[in-house]
Amino acid sequence: MKIIVPMAGRGSRLRPHTLTVPKPLIPVAGQPIVHRLVSDIAKVLGEPIEEIAFILGDPAFFGDDVVSSLTSLAESLGAKASIYRQDEPLGTGHAIMSAAPSLSGPAVIAYADTLIRADFDLDKDADAAIWVKQVDRPEAYGVVKLNDNKEIVELVEKPQEFVSDLAVIGIYYFKDVGVLKNELQYVLDNNIINGGEYQINDGIKRMMANGKVFVTGKVDEWMDCGNKNVTVETNTRMLGFLEKDGEKLISGAITQENATIIPPCYIGDNVTLRNTTVGPNVSIGDDCVLEDTTIKNSLVQTKTVIKNATLDNAMIGNNAVYNGSHTTISIGDYSVLE
Structure with missing residues (x-):
């Protein structure tokens, strides 16, 4: 199993704290966001992690100290660390393709601006899974639409009419991430752009159109670290969880x-x-x-x-x-x- 972590963004909503430190390395409850996220995903997967690929931005900001921290994180989980650079901020799909040499075999893709608490068995027989969380205001999120077999058949961004209340949280599993790689390559080659960027959703939609089966992976808690107020709130919630865990x-x-x-x-x-x-x-x-x-x-x-x-x-x-x-x-x- 591999974990792919796009984290090239500058975290502008969390300034001034991200002027000198990349957002994924901001500590919450004593541990950097990306360290806690990756460690929690590894626990959920419950199997050895072969490689963790980190996709970083400008080396002047994501420098040697960042690389050293991420390498130590991967090694602590018994995995190889691979470091890639996204030279231009051209979207989620473009970021993933910056790690093209690592896009093969089973993998989880996780965006490093969120934290989760989860305890479930991932359906590894499905072609892919998208982690979701039930929310009160689905019109504010990207959500999944399910068929009668509880399979994901559509991704809908901020629906004005009710589609479902299962919001996409930015964590995905692919039985063979090489399939996503091929579809994203088509997106890039054909200049398929949404919102001015190349999006992971366009690759996923092509996979669905080609008959790949997507299921949901539900998390118990989903905590954002997007700005100062929600990061402080996430720190509070995480401290409560860790105290209950006896840490x-x-x-x-x-x-x-x-x-x-x-x-x-x-x-x-x-x-x-x-x-x-x-x-x-x-x-x-x-x-x-x-x-x-x-x-x-x-x-x-x-x-x-x-x-x-x-x-x-x-x-x-x-x-x-x-x-x-x-x-x-x-x-x-x-x-x-x-």
Whole structure:
């Protein structure tokens, strides 16, 4: 089994946090989004992963440190890491085809801007599966249309009339991803463009037209990391899941002086808490210092100093300094507010 991870986008909706760090490497509940996503997919599949192919953008932004992080992720799952570049942002189909040499055999394609919780047996007898989640407002999503045999027969983008309430979440399984490769090559060769880009859906629709059977894979939870507010919310939800799973979330290497921790919280190594209350629903990365602060429902990355603050629904980047009275903030790496 292979996992193909297109992650070349710059994550503009999550700025300023993605000005210096690619969105898939933003930590949620103490672990980068892409690390958590790929690890959770590997658990769902329940079989050895042969290769993980990552599709990155501009090397000036997705540099050696990103490649090193992703290589370590693949190796931790016993897989080979393959790194590809999408030189131009020409759509989801174009991104996948940037990894053409890896597009053979059974594979999962997963876009690295979402997190899932799932526990199900994937129907590997079908030609393909599309992960979906039941939603309240299907008109805001791309959805699947099913026939009487519960097979997917159509993909409909933001339907104005009810088609189904099963939204596509951006994770796919192909029994032979080489079939998708061939159809996407046809899309590229014939300049089939939707929304100004080459789309994975056009390759999938060609597969359906040629008789390939698509089924659904349903997830229990689908969490977005598209912008600051939903990323903080996803951090809260993930902390709750991890606490129920019994995972250790608080490092033994922290310093507390008149400090209170209200779980669930993730607290990394070498964190100092003085006259501070943390939680609930807070993630704090390594090497941070918090003094005279109350913080809840927030996400703080690494090597950041926070003083004299009362924070709620806040997101603070790496190597930042914050000393102030605002409550709901979003400040990026290397920012100083004193």
